[in-house]
Amino acid sequence: MRAVLGPTNTGKTHLAIERLCGHSSGAIGFPLRLLAREVYDKVRAIKGDAQVALITGEERIEPPNARYFLCTAEAMPRDGGGHAFVALDEVQLSGDRERGHIFTDRLLHARGREETMLLGSSTIEPLVRALLPGVEVETRPRFSTLTHVGITKLSRLPPRSAVVAFSVEQVYTVAEMLRRFRGGAAVVMGALSPETRNRQVELFQSGEVDYIVATDAIGMGLNLDVHHVAFASLSKYDGQRQRRLTPAEMAQIAGRAGRHHQDGTFGTLAGSHGRDAPGFTEDEIFGIESHRFAPMTKLFWREPQPRFSSLAVLIADLEARPDEPQLAPAPEAIDLAVLKRLAEDPATATGLSSPGQIRRFWETCQLPDFRQQGVDAHARFVGRLWRDLRHGQIGADYVAARIGELGRVDGDIDTLQGRIAAxxxxxYICQRPDWVLARDEMAARARSAEARLSDALHQRLTERFVNRRTAVLMRGLGKDAGLLRVTLEQDDQVKVEGETIGRLDGFRFVVDPTAGHEDRKLMLAAAERHMPQLLAEKADAMLRSELGDLVLEQGELRRDGRAMAVLERGKSPSLPRLVLAKEFAVLPSAERTRLTDALQAWLDKALSPLTPLRKLEDAARDPEAGSEVRALLLxxxxxxGDVQRESAGLAQIxxxxxxxxxxxxVTxxxxxxxxxxxxxxxxxxLLQAIGADRRPVRPAMEAVIEGGKHVPAGYRRAGDQAVRVDMAEKLFRAAYEQRARQAAQNLGFTVDVALPTSMGLLPDNFQRLMRDAGFRPGQVRPLVEGAFGPPAPQRWSWRPPRKDKAPPRTDRAAVAVEGSAFAALADLMR
Incomplete structure (x- = not known):
């Protein structure tokens, strides 16, 4: 027999797996079914599915020819099962108040034909030597060092950290804080099913999250890539009272930090539940860092083979005291408490007379309290179960109905955890050999229901405690954000490592509206680092698609309603200066130049209707045109393109x-x-779109429109209507031609009113327009009395309008008072 003792990370479990696989058969007992499942997967990969079995209270995978058994300590054969190799892991749990007597019994009696190995902490060495004379003790040093780093704030918790808490509420609180500020955390608790635990661990191991929050179950051999262990608390409730952890328990948990030759650190977490966790004492730090602890003085023992002649004898045997001085009577475990509670119930205890019935009753009382509801509630459940079992087996239909009720995957985290426990x-009931009809089928249904619940629980835990987007951003911003995979989707969604962080609205980054306040700074920081690349991609795609649908509006060049560039006043109105919008400032210089050139080429083509105006601008800069003409052109x-004649200064041309x-x-x-x-x-x-003309513009530039307070550009007022200036000129020229043809008549001339009527100009407004040009309508002569036929056509006359000159000044300072010396001087100048 060999005892391999030492702190965590000494390779003890790895050694046991090697020795197991080196024998023709073997069995290893573990403290947790999670650990048994982990080692089962490893051995199965070496030996194959047909040779390896997994046996726990709730699960039994036992191929017919299995030779290697991975078990929980309770499911492990008491005598070793006749295997060549037998090992018991974490033997120091013989000092546990609830389960210690199980480990003590296996330590004393489980033996392999060829080799027996005990694995555990060095604190149990004196007791092992005393109870097992001749045992070979091998002490293994830890591969890496553990260093205390004091109190660490949650915001400064290093990546690859495990936070250990000792209540479900505290686990949830810490995990929620990590989700909000660090992107999330995996959650591991002893109550989780192996499937849920494995998937949560995979979140951490794969690097999807950098933190894991766990109960002290993490200290039992779960091999994780943890660099730092932070204690949210240094006390726990042990079923009897709230107490401080022993140094050995602290070391068992802290030892998860650092694997193989990777050193680890440990400390406490600041701000847990609004206050800092009490720190480690100097003695505790010294003990954990040097792996030196006070040795165990007692192991808990309970009679492993009680008599079943009567309930009183059974209870007395279970409460008997051990003979060895190194052993102490085990505290009353929940199975014994349930037995005593039901033994006091006459309805339950009546009829329990034969040893076979009493043995069956005791086996029923040993049903684990997976629900963790306490003695009273668990005793009621066991009592109902015994009423079904005392007369035979439970019907398959009844069991299937209960499993079906519990297999629903709706509900929150606590609801799902309660169903998994149930x-x-x-x-467990379905695994017993003679408790349930159609045992194999019912066991399969129970495993299937647990698997569905585990998937749902994993999903709920991930949704609540993992913000993948923040986790991705935190990893990138904490290292090199340039290494993150950033993509711009077809719908302009911006994604970092597959997680949407926002979108490009035109060329402006907009944070995802579903992001919480805590995520926005991270998203903006990530976007700022990658925006030149993203905008360059979009600019390149836009150039390849010939810029898409660009429009000119309100002095801006826009695409899909977003400003691409602003048009500022250039050397002339027809040649505005194109300035890229501010969001393009982060574009690389080469891409910015390419985009500017492409937009300028589009703008030059779009401004082609302003070629006539550009000709005027060019001529106005030509000295040979003469100052008078240049003044008019300017x-x-x-x-x-239009100015009233009286303001044009034609007299000087x-x-x-x-x-x-x-x-x-020019007309x-x-x-x-x-x-x-x-x-x-x-x-x-176009003139209005580029901001060159602030006057209102008629989109269709109709010949005649309704007048108003402000006449649109290119129009002249005509009464309560307005007529386009070129159409007004057409009316004036037609009247001039009529006047020239009828010049010999001294009675005036006629004007064809069909043309203004066809334009939509009303007669009164036509006459007012003509008056502005010097045309005066005559009186229409009525028909003489008794005459019939159309009236005589209206005769018009023309008198030259005021000569072209600069408009008179209207400011009050320039008007001379009539009769004054200044008025006389003005008359002499005229």
Whole structure:
């Protein structure tokens, strides 16, 4: 017999697996079914499915020819089962108040034909030597060192940390804080099913989350890639009282930090439940770092083979005291408490006379309290179970109905955990050889229900305690965000490692609206690092698609309603300066230049309707045009192609320069000087779109429109209507032609009113427009009395309007008072 003792991370379990596989058969007992399942998977990978069995209270995977058995201590054969190799892990649990007597019994009696191995802490060495004379004790040093680092704030908890708490509420509180501030955490508790535990551990091991929150179950051999262990508390409730952990218990948990030759650290967590956890004492720190602890003085023992002649004898044997001085009577475990409680119930105890019935009753009382509801509640459950078992086996239909009720996957985390605990009770019941009809089928149903519940619980835990988006961002920002995989989807969604963090609205990054307040800073930081790359990708895609649907609106070049560039005043109104929008400032220089050139090329093409205006601008800069013509051209450019004749200064323009104006497309009308090409809808809308003309613009530039307080650009008022200036000029020219043809008549001339009528100009408004140009309508002569036929046509006359000159000044300071010396001086100047 060999005892391999030492702290955590000494390779004890690995050694036991090697020795097991080196024998023809073997069995290892573990303190947790989670650990038994973990080793079962490892041995199965070496020996194959057909040779390896897993036996726990709730699960039994036993191929017909299995030779290697991985068990919980309770399910392990008491005498070793006749295997060549037998090992018991964590033998120091012989000092546990609830289960210590089980480990003590296996330590004393479980033996392998060829080799027996005990694995555990060095604190049990004196007791092992005393109880097992001749045992070979091998002490193994820890592969890595443990170092105390004091109190650590949650916000500064290093990656790859495990936080250990000692209540479900504390586990949830810490996990929720880690989700909010560090992206989330995996959660491991002893009550979890192996499937849920494995999937939660995989979250941590795969690096999807950098933190794991666990109860002290983490100290029982779970091999994790943990660098730091933080204690949320240093006390726990042990079933009897709230007490401080022993140094050995602290070391068992802290020893999870650092694996193989990777050193680890441990400490306490600041701010747990609004206050810091009490720190380690100097003696505790010294003991944990040097692996030196006070030796165990007693192991708990309970009679493993009681007599079943009567309930009183059974209870007396279970309460008997051991003979060895190294052993102490085990505290009353829950199975014994339930036995005594039901023995006092006459309805239950009546009829329990034969040893066979009493043995069966005691086996029923040993049903584990998976629900953790206490003695009273558990005794009621066991009592109902015994009423079904005392006369035979439980019907398959009844068991199937109970399993079906518990197999529902709706509900929150606590509800699912309660159902898993309940289904574990039925899984245990179904594993007993003679308790349930159709045992194998019912056991399979129970395992299937537990698997479904485990999947649902894993999903709920992940949804509640893991914010994958924040976890991804935290990992990237804590290292090198440039290494993160950032993608821009077809719908402009921005994703980091597959998690949506926002979208590009045009070329502006918008944070995902579903993100919480704590995520926004991280998202903006990640977006800032990757925005040049993303915008470059989008700019390149936009250039490949020929920029898509660009429009000019309100002095901006827009795409899908978002400003791509702003048009600022350039050297001339027809040539605005293109300035990229501010969000493009983060684009790489080469991409920014490419985008600017592409937008400028599009803009040049879009501004082609303003070519007539550009000709005026070019001519206005030509010295050979003469100062008078240049002045007029500058006025036309400033007024975007139309100006009233009285403001144009035509009196100063030489006659020989007027052909130049005609070649430039300028029309000198009776009342207006204008460029007809600039009165079309396209150039007018374009002038307003680029911000060159602030006056209202008619989209269709109709010939005649309703008048108003402000006449649109390119129109002249005509009563309560307005007429486009080129159409008004057309009416004036038609009247001039009529006057020229009828010049010999001294009675005036007629004007064809069909043209203004076809334009939609009302008669009264037509006459008012004509008056502005110097045309005066005569009186319509009525028919003489008794005459029939159309009235005589209206005769018009023409008187030259006021000569072209600069508009008179209207400021009060320039008006001379009549009769004053200044008025006389003004008359002399005139």
């Amino acid at each position: 289904i574990r009770s039925w899984a 006025t036309l450019v400033d007024r975007n 030489p006659k020989d320069k007027r052909p130049l104006l005609r070649r430039l497309g 000198i009308g009776a009342l207006d000087v204008f460029v007809p090409a600039l009165l079309k809808p396209a150039p007018r809308r």
